[in-house]
Amino acid sequence: MPRFWLRIIPQLLFAGGVALLIWAADDAVAALAFLVACLLIPYVRMNQKLDLVDEWLDSPGVENVPEGNGVWGGVYSRLRRMVREFREERHNIESQFQDLQEAIAALPDAIVILDAGDHIESCNPMAEEYFGLDKNRDIGQQISYLIRQPQFVGYLSEQATNFEHPCVLKLAGERILSIQLIPYSERKKLLLARDITRLENVERMRRDFVANVSHELRTPLTVVSGFLETISDMDGAPDPAMLKRSLMLMTGQADRMKRLIEDLLTLSRLENAENVLVEEDVNVKLLLKQIQQDALSLSASNHVIELDIDTEAGLRGSADELRSGFGNLVSNAVRYTPKGGKISITWKMEGKNAVFSVKDSGIGIEPEHIPRLTERFYRVDKSRSRGTGGTGLGLAIVKHVLNRHHGRLEVTSQIGKGSVFRAIFPASMVIAEIPETAAFR
Secondary structure, eight states: OOHHHHHHHHHHHHHHHHHHHHHHTTOHHHHHHHHHHHHHHHHHHHHHHHHHHHHHHHSOOGGGOOOOOHHHHHHHHHHHHHHHHHHHHHHHHHHHHHHHHHHHHHOSSEEEEEOTTSBEEEEOHHHHHHHOOOHHHHTTSBHHHHOOOHHHHHHHHHTTTOOSSOEEEEOTTSOEEEEEEEEETTTEEEEEEEEOHHHHHHHHHHHHHHHHHHHHHHHHHHHHHHHHHHHHTOSSSOOHHHHHHHHHHHHHHHHHHHHHHHHHHHHHHHHOTTSOOOOEEEOHHHHHHHHHHHHHHHHTTSSEEEEEEOOOOEEEEOHHHHHHHHHHHHHHHHHTSOTTOEEEEEEEEETTEEEEEEEEOSSOOOGGGGGGTTSTTOOSSHHHHHHTTOOSOHHHHHHHHHHHTTOEEEEEEETTTEEEEEEEEOGGGEESSOOTTSBOO
């Protein structure tokens, strides 16, 4: 039986019993009046309580729930508890929604929510940056009105049947985006855009690298193959002078290929993430004296090569890698400085930093070439670079060596006056005083 009847039946029985007693006393009118009063008073009270509830519904809150006792007290208590639980649940939902918004805003990818008609419902800050959107201004606008590249408009129109493959879009400023549309809910779409400029550049560099290596190896291989074919086709004994010259040229080309392969292997080791830098105390003073002797041999007395060591400080790092990096800077200076030129090698402290510099009196480098000098196989003058015996990988090796030792390379140059290459090492890699027995291989 419902609780309503359990409450009302005893009240009705009591009112009816009293009315019967009054009626038995020969006063039927009084009995009827009493019975009507017993029914009317609860009705009035119920309407009063309902009116209080109706007023409360205009601005519901825990603090203004009506007070009462009995049945209505229980009702008001339940309303108070329900409002409190609702507020807590709403607070949790709002908190989760806020966390979600902050997470979407923090994503490195652009996100745009589109409705069934491709109108913008929401977007994150990266979408505003990538596409020039304004969250306050562009909500409700059709996305194709704001991103007007034909490639994207065509991709958007295809999504009714095909949404598996992304669209690669190149924006102004050479930024490249990979755009993917993901349908969800009822005909809504999630537009995701990721900046793949770096990946595309890496892929371009990989293609250029393969092409450059192939080109660099093709020339010496063609020379060697041509001489071998010529000698093989000769009838009788070859001319000794011609044979000697051919062998000399083939040896030179073989040496060129050997240097190229050695530099490629060095770069591969430096770029290998698993090749952890093995640190040791490097005596830079002794290392540079050895590099100066190597430079004098390479120069064959055609240049003045000076060494100025202004500090006894050493470095914490790999002696082999530092020798390779410093050696490449010095050998480049020798190769690109005309006969009779001067090359100055310096090791000194600038504040807390240690600086290795190579200054030459060579032909100089035009400013537009300087930012690209450390790219693999990048040459300012390709024909002249190959003539000097360089592989085009020396400065790329220098960059990786310095990166592994937390250093940086600075280049300044003037056409016709020469160049200065400075390798700067932070205080964390500098050893103030170092014993003569420290590594310098």
